[in-house]
Amino acid sequence: MTASLSIIWALTLKELRIESRNRDVAVAIVMFASLVIAIFAIAIEPNARTALETGPGVLWAAITFAGVVGMTRATSHELENDAVGALMLAPVSRDLVFIGKSLGSFVFLTIAMLIVFVVFTFMFNLSIFRAEILLVALLAAIGFASVGTLFSSLIFRVRAREVLLPMLFLPTVAPLLFSAIRVTSVSVAGDTWSASLPWIQLAVVYDVVFVTASALLFGYVLDD
Amino acid sequence: MGFLKIRAQTALHVATLVAMAFALWMMFVWVPTDINQGVVQRILYIHVPVAWVSMVAIVGVAVASVMYLITKRENWDRLAASMAEVGVVFGAIMLISGMVWAKPVWEVWWTGEAKLTTALILFFIYVAYLMFRAYFPPGDQRMRLSAIIAIIGAIDTPIIYYASVLWQEAHPPLIVGPIAEEENLVAAQIGLTLLVSVIAFSFLFFSLLVTRLSLAKIEHDHEVLKYRIINPEMSAS
């Protein structure tokens, strides 16, 4: 068990170290999401009422699309020099590789989301730093990281991967997206926790199912 | 053997033809026009069976994909791919026929109703599955990876449905005139027509599937032959 943890930690550290050196993923996510939010803010010109109606949808659409861009970037360093081969040659089972890689993506996604939240708060004049929104954001980051890691590893040898990743990723994470949008909108509308609860439960179920399934299926992916 | 197979296929096609013709007669001539919705209600005799067949296809793709991962036999992969292709075509018919029906009855082409949302998202997942297959070079790797995509899609299905139901509760549907609640003689005729239509469309699905499967087999043989002509030194194993 401790051996597994040290392996996972080494893999996560590797992801974080690479990311801290070129900042590819976090910058891509933050810039892309901020741009989408800014464009919508200009198009809608949100006032107190329309911000409540459109804001949550815009926020999560921006984060989801930006997440796809980020996931594409996150696998590009594995392709260079066929670096992922080093992980495949190591005497480590594939599910640990999966957990290490997705933990790395989870960390970038969470950091990027927090920055995007700040941008959104200014653009839409809505305070979204509330407990239930942060919780659902965390759950969304877990789901995005695991599904994203699975799919981006699955297609990283396909030439059209920039097209295929969103095609696969977006419909698959739809339940998480619904959950995040709904929790955000009931929370900014001033509803109580109980209104968010079924959606948070849904996100938890989604994460449990997909982290497990992706970890199990990952072994079939890293093999060519 | 091959001869028998062709005979069986022909028999299936003929049965499909008869069943479809009979179902068409029932849905357009035999069954009376619905009182509430008028003539548009007849669309449902196509929409419902098509939706049913799409569901069968999703389950079929998932089962065939799991079987492929267990047995590593190419036949399962071909079955999954053929089912997905036919299923996506039926899925498209389902979505379009549903919209055509919804416009006069619900007064909108599209709404956030749970089954619609689910159907649309699943449709996208299976289109992505087929796109992935089209982009990826054939071989073991493609079979394995597309099986994974199909399994992920199947696992996602109930979660998507549950999420859509929750979503719909927040957004009351725009239904103006719900599907007829009348309990008269017509109900029995409607039920019977639907049943026959479901059977006919199931036949159509299997007919198309069998045809697509034999095409997939021919495609495969063609690849092998082409390869042998280009690389004559390679053995025929």
Place this chain on the structure above:
Amino acid sequence: MNAVTKRFGAATVLDKVDLAVAAGSFTVIRGANGSGKSTLLRIAATLTSPSEGQISINGVDALRHSADARREIGAVMHSPMLYSDLTIRENLALFATLCQLEKPQDRVEAVASRLRLEARLDERVRGLSHGYRKRVAIARSIIHTPNLLLLDEPETGLDESSLEVMLQIVEEWRSRGRSVLMATHSSDFATRAPDAAYTMTAGRLEHFESS
């Protein structure tokens, strides 16, 4: 390795290949480009799974228990398989940690000095030349002292002195009862006294009698 077949689509790249590498032996496979050598080595390294056939390494079924089998395998493949944004030390240390070696940093120092990399240990891989990357890949392949060393055309990009180091490693492996399996297209290299030599043509392996 038993009756291993690999197909890519319609192409049969390996056709029922049987190969046994004895402990303490140096086995060489020669063959033209595209003959299937690399695929054979990738399968032996568990990077690729065969379409049919079995592989066992030191009695471990490499298809069922691939993580255990990989503990016994060190491999140098065509591409160096290194992270460009990490330093040589970090690349080697990552692998050492994944192998759960004790004192990974000491092992990194040891293999690095063996391949004369110590001066550039803290440089990122991105700035290294092809030959250097190859040397890092060789260093990684021996860091966990595997019982089977797989070398796929290791001579490409190496200078004379690095080549000597590599041959010393091969010699050492052989004398300690470990095995080396090498694929090469250089006939010069293949004649340096292997214990067994094969040629590979169009996915088939034949025993090679050196004249």
